[in-house]
Amino acid sequence: MAEKIVGRQPVLEALKAGQSIEKILVQHGTRGSAVDAIYRLAKQRGIPIMQSSKERFRELSGDEMTQGVIALVGATVYVEIDDILGVAKNRNEAPFILILDEIEDPHNLGALMRTAECAGVHGVVIPKHHSAPVSHAVAKVSAGATAHLSVARVTNIVRAIQELKGHDSWIVGADMSGGKSYFEVDYREPVAIVIGNEGKGIRRLVKEECDFLVRIPLYGKIGSLNASVAGGLLMFEAARQRHGG
Numbered sequence: 001m002a003e004k005i006v007g008r009q010p011v012l013e014a015l016k017a018g019q020s021i022e023k024i025l026v027q028h029g030t031r032g033s034a035v036d037a038i039y040r041l042a043k044q045r046g047i048p049i050m051q052s053s054k055e056r057f058r059e060l061s062g063d064e065m066t067q068g069v070i071a072l073v074g075a076t077v078y079v080e081i082d083d084i085l086g087v088a089k090n091r092n093e094a095p096f097i098l099i100l101d102e103i104e105d106p107h108n109l110g111a112l113m114r115t116a117e118c119a120g121v122h123g124v125v126i127p128k129h130h131s132a133p134v135s136h137a138v139a140k141v142s143a144g145a146t147a148h149l150s151v152a153r154v155t156n157i158v159r160a161i162q163e164l165k166g167h168d169s170w171i172v173g174a175d176m177s178g179g180k181s182y183f184e185v186d187y188r189e190p191v192a193i194v195i196g197n198e199g200k201g202i203r204r205l206v207k208e209e210c211d212f213l214v215r216i217p218l219y220g221k222i223g224s225l226n227a228s229v230a231g232g233l234l235m236f237e238a239a240r241q242r243h244g245g
Helices: 008-016 033-045 054-061 081-090 108-119 136-141 157-165 202-211 227-243
Strands: 002-006 022-029 049-052 069-073 096-101 123-127 149-156 169-175 192-194 212-216
Touching: 002 054, 008 022, 008 033, 008 069, 008 123, 008 192, 022 054, 033 049, 033 069, 049 149, 049 202, 069 136, 069 227, 081 096, 081 149, 081 157, 096 108, 108 123, 108 136, 108 227, 123 157, 123 192, 136 149, 149 202, 157 169, 157 192, 169 202
Parallel strands: 022 049, 096 123, 096 192, 123 149, 169 192, 169 212
Antiparallel strands: 002 069, 022 069
C-alpha cells in the first residue's frame, strides 16, 4: 500500500511544501476552510482529488483520525539539479540528463525512467505542473528504476535548462522539425536530452532554449513516435557514443 498522510492540516502543509503526492482522498460530505485550501492547492499542482466513502477511509486509516482527508504520497524524494550534477561528478563522467517537458502519462514516465537508468542517465528533470509525478504506479512501470535515479521536480523547465547551460551542458531536443537526425549530434560532452509532451511535443519556449533540435527519421505513414520510444532512441544513441558501443 502507498504511504499516506492523514488529517487536514498535515495534508495542507504537505501541499504547501511541494511534497510528492499521488492523489488525495476526501470523505463524502467533508467541508471546511482547510478542505477548500486543499482543493485549491491540489488543482494548482495537478494532483487528483477523489471523493471516497467512510468505509474506504476506515480501510486506509485504521484507528487514525483522518478528519476526512488522506493523501497518498509519491514513491520518490525529489532532489535539486546540483544533486544530479553531483552524481555525474562522483562517477567521473560528463553529465547526462533527461528533461521531460510535461509527460502526463504515468506509463510513459515509468518507461522513460526505466530506459534512462539502463542508458546510464545521471538524473531526470520533470516539471511540477502538467506532469505525472513519480508515483507508485510509475515506479512499478519503471521496474524499480526510480529507486536508482535522481529526479528533480522544478517549477520552470526553461530556468532549469538555463541552469544546466551555466554548467556547460548542451541541450538536445527531440522534434519532428529538427535540422539534424538524432545520430548526427555529439552526445559525449555534458548533455541534456529533452523529450516533449505525448501530443504537443516540446513547448515553444523550451524549444527555443535547445542548442540542437533533432528528428528521428520515419518511414511509415504515422507521423510521430510514442514519447518513450523517441526518448529511448536518443538516450541509447548517447549511451553508444559515450561508452564506445
